[in-house]
Amino acid sequence: MSKELLRYLLTRFGQLLLIIFVAVSINFIIPRLLPGDPVQTALARLQATGGAQNVDIQAVSAAYRAKYGLDAPILEQYFNYWLDLFQLDLGVSFANFPEKVSTMIGNALPWSVTLLAVATLIAFSVGSLLGARLAWPGSGRTIKSIVPLMMILTSIPFYLLAIILIYFFAVVLKWFPPAGGVDTTRIMRLDWATTEDILRHAFLPCLAIILGNVGFWALGMRSQMVSVLGEDYITFAEAKGLHPNRIFVWYGMRNALLAQVTALALSLGSVVSGAVLVEVIFNYPGLGSLLYVAIRGQDYFVIQGVVLMLIVSLAVLLFLVDLIYPLLDPRIRR
Amino acid sequence: MNLLSSLRRNYEQGRISGVLLLGLGILAAILLFSAIGPFFVDAVNAQVGAVRPRKPPGPEYFLGTDSQGRDMWTLLIYATPNTLKMGLIAGFIGVGFGTALGLIAGHFGGIVDAVIRVISDALLTVPAIAILVIIAGNIDRMTTLVMALVVASLGWMFTTRTVRAQVLTIREKSYVEVARVNGESQWEILFTEIMPNLMPYIVASFVGTVSGSILAVIGLEALGLGALDEMTLGNTIYWSQQSSAVLRGYWWWWGPPIVVIAAIFIGLFLTSVGFDRFANPKLAKR
Numbered sequence: 001m002s003k004e005l006l007r008y009l010l011t012r013f014g015q016l017l018l019i020i021f022v023a024v025s026i027n028f029i030i031p032r033l034l035p036g037d038p039v040q041t042a043l044a045r046l047q048a049t050g051g052a053q054n055v056d057i058q059a060v061s062a063a064y065r066a067k068y069g070l071d072a073p074i075l076e077q078y079f080n081y082w083l084d085l086f087q088l089d090l091g092v093s094f095a096n097f098p099e100k101v102s103t104m105i106g107n108a109l110p111w112s113v114t115l116l117a118v119a120t121l122i123a124f125s126v127g128s129l130l131g132a133r134l135a136w137p138g139s140g141r142t143i144k145s146i147v148p149l150m151m152i153l154t155s156i157p158f159y160l161l162a163i164i165l166i167y168f169f170a171v172v173l174k175w176f177p178p179a180g181g182v183d184t185t186r187i188m189r190l191d192w193a194t195t196e197d198i199l200r201h202a203f204l205p206c207l208a209i210i211l212g213n214v215g216f217w218a219l220g221m222r223s224q225m226v227s228v229l230g231e232d233y234i235t236f237a238e239a240k241g242l243h244p245n246r247i248f249v250w251y252g253m254r255n256a257l258l259a260q261v262t263a264l265a266l267s268l269g270s271v272v273s274g275a276v277l278v279e280v281i282f283n284y285p286g287l288g289s290l291l292y293v294a295i296r297g298q299d300y301f302v303i304q305g306v307v308l309m310l311i312v313s314l315a316v317l318l319f320l321v322d323l324i325y326p327l328l329d330p331r332i333r334r
Numbered sequence: 335m336n337l338l339s340s341l342r343r344n345y346e347q348g349r350i351s352g353v354l355l356l357g358l359g360i361l362a363a364i365l366l367f368s369a370i371g372p373f374f375v376d377a378v379n380a381q382v383g384a385v386r387p388r389k390p391p392g393p394e395y396f397l398g399t400d401s402q403g404r405d406m407w408t409l410l411i412y413a414t415p416n417t418l419k420m421g422l423i424a425g426f427i428g429v430g431f432g433t434a435l436g437l438i439a440g441h442f443g444g445i446v447d448a449v450i451r452v453i454s455d456a457l458l459t460v461p462a463i464a465i466l467v468i469i470a471g472n473i474d475r476m477t478t479l480v481m482a483l484v485v486a487s488l489g490w491m492f493t494t495r496t497v498r499a500q501v502l503t504i505r506e507k508s509y510v511e512v513a514r515v516n517g518e519s520q521w522e523i524l525f526t527e528i529m530p531n532l533m534p535y536i537v538a539s540f541v542g543t544v545s546g547s548i549l550a551v552i553g554l555e556a557l558g559l560g561a562l563d564e565m566t567l568g569n570t571i572y573w574s575q576q577s578s579a580v581l582r583g584y585w586w587w588w589g590p591p592i593v594v595i596a597a598i599f600i601g602l603f604l605t606s607v608g609f610d611r612f613a614n615p616k617l618a619k620r
Contacts, residue, residue, distance in 0.1 A: 015452075015455070015456065018452065018456055019456045019459065019460060022453075022456055022457075023460065023464075023465075026465060026468065027468065030468055030469060030472055151600070151603060151604075151607075152596075152600060154603065155545075155596070155599040155600045155602070155603040156595075156596045156599055156600075157549055157552065157553070157595070157599070159553070159556065160571075160592045160595060160596070163571075163580055163588055163592065164592065166580050166581075167580050167583075167585060170581075171580060171581060171583060178580070178581055179581075265459070266458065266459065268459070268461075269458070269459050269460055269461040269462065270461070270462070272461040272463075272464075273461045273462055273463035273464075273550075273553060274553075276461075276463055277463075277553055277556055277557070280556065280557065280575075281556075281575070291467065291557075292557055292558075295467065295471060295557055295558060295559065296558060303467065303468070303471060304468070307464040307465070307467060307468050310461050310464045311460050311461065311464050311465075314459070314460065314461055315459070315460075318459055
């Protein structure tokens with residue numbers, strides 16, 4: 001491993017640690033900047049909205065005060081906060097006392113990760129291929145006529161597309177279930193019926209995220225491809241008499257994809273923001289819906305836990321993209 | 335007359351493209367709609383229980399009524415300017431703050447630059463909704479103005495990045511060198527030599543920031559974190575979700591706000607694409 005590569009990796013790792021540090025600190029500071037005691041405020045709101053009628057409020061309050069040492073000096077609180085995080089202790093839900101926030105997140109995480117990973121991968125590959133075709137002089141007129149459609153799809157927020165999809169495919173046509181992750185009556189087993197049920201429920205949310213993102217990747221790839229096709233090595237490849245398909249894939253797409261991977265790293269944040277809302281619209285049992293229910297029920301530690309989880313997992317994902325990048329671009333590896 | 339002929343020249347040179355005109359046209363139509371709309375409707379009809387609930391569109395109620403007894407057409411006319419207002423305020427604050435930070439970072443360099451760059455890069459990659467949810471969730475009485483401020487708090491990084499990169503390029507130009515030799519002060523150079531050349535980038539960032547802010551505002555509102563007692567497009571979506579309007583087939587409740595939101599975003603998107611061509615004539619030839 002060369003010195004430059006090591007430096008690159010260390011910088012990226014430092015950035016990962018910085019994002020995590022900032023996220024945790026924001027999560028710690030904002031509630032404490034506000035007047036009053038966070039536990040008292042949260043419990044009072046919870047009572048007011050009738051969220052915890054069957055919970056012994058005094059027991060909850062006492063447990064929290066003891067646990068978080070809210071009367072301790074602020075630096076000690078901050079230190080304890082980090083200590084708890086390292087033990088994966090994100091606190092306990094108010095609304096579902098005494099369920100642990102980490103358990104709730106653990107249940108929701110697989111749903112979100114699978115949905116987002118599959119949808120983003122499909123949108124990225126289809127969009128990039130489409131965009132490359134759009135810039136290719138050899139493509140026909142029909143494919144070029146989809147540019148306006150791509151523009152419209154990129155500009156509309158995709159949770160609004162989700163609403164339209166539910167209406168047409170779940171309410172009017174009844175082809176797919178309108179909400180949820182599986183049938184409410186289903187007992188989860190490792191068999192085909194369960195898998196099919198899960199896939200049927202995931203189809204529309206997945207489609208919403210794909211449709212909302214595909215235009216972004218197509219338009220980005222198109223402009224990258226246009227500039228790559230203007231390079232001298234393309235002219236040289238043509239002069240050598242290489243087959244157009246070979247030039248398209250190995251000389252054009254391969255180089256244009258580099259910028260797309262950088263864009264992927266930068267846009268993941270907004271993709272996650274949108275996916276959270278898609279989950280809410282579909283009542284999909286992932287982190288987004290958990291966050292929504294927690295917001296509605298003023299379930300303070302769940303909100304904090306989910307937000308932290310979103311930021312940290314995205315930071316880790318970005319770090320992974322950064323790790324892959326030197327494999328794609330030899331100039332960094334040198 | 336001078337302005338007109340310069341516009342015409344620009345149009346003939348292909349700098350003012352059809353895309354830019356279409357984008358600006360859509361935005362102008364939406365602004366006109368929200369400016370003159372209130373003269374034709376009665377604000378009372380947008381209040382809860384003012385009209386008969388759950389009526390589909392018809393001669394009596396042009397866009398139907400929701401299940402809380404509000405006339406959708408009136409609601410739309412009052413909600414659209416509120417949503418635009420939040421986007422514009424957040425856009426102005428975000429771009430103003432972002433430009434200031436970008437100028438400082440690019441012009442003075444050193445440790446200030448490093449700190450600003452690291453923070454803005456870190457914040458750019460974080461899912462905005464996560465931080466906004468924490469901030470908005472901790473505010474007791476939400477209003478549209480507070481909402482704009484909350485969203486603006488994360489709306490400056492892109493501008494900072496663009497402005498900083500441009501300042502780094504411009505400060506190496508020979509005319510800045512001439513000004514420096516002539517004895518102009520740091521601030522004079524910053525405001526009289528560098529600032530004017532940044533304008534195209536600032537305008538482009540503004541369009542992008544307004545679009546991003548409206549997106550964030552509607553997202554927060556759809557989560558129920560908005561100013562729920564005020565009429566906005568995002569709140570209309572929120573209430574329609576709360577009443578399961580999609581499943582119950584009340585398409586006229588969620589459909590019109592989605593159409594207006596889509597029109598706003600398409601207008602902004604086309605304007606920014608068109609403006610790129612205006613500010614960067616090399617693109618116009620394509």
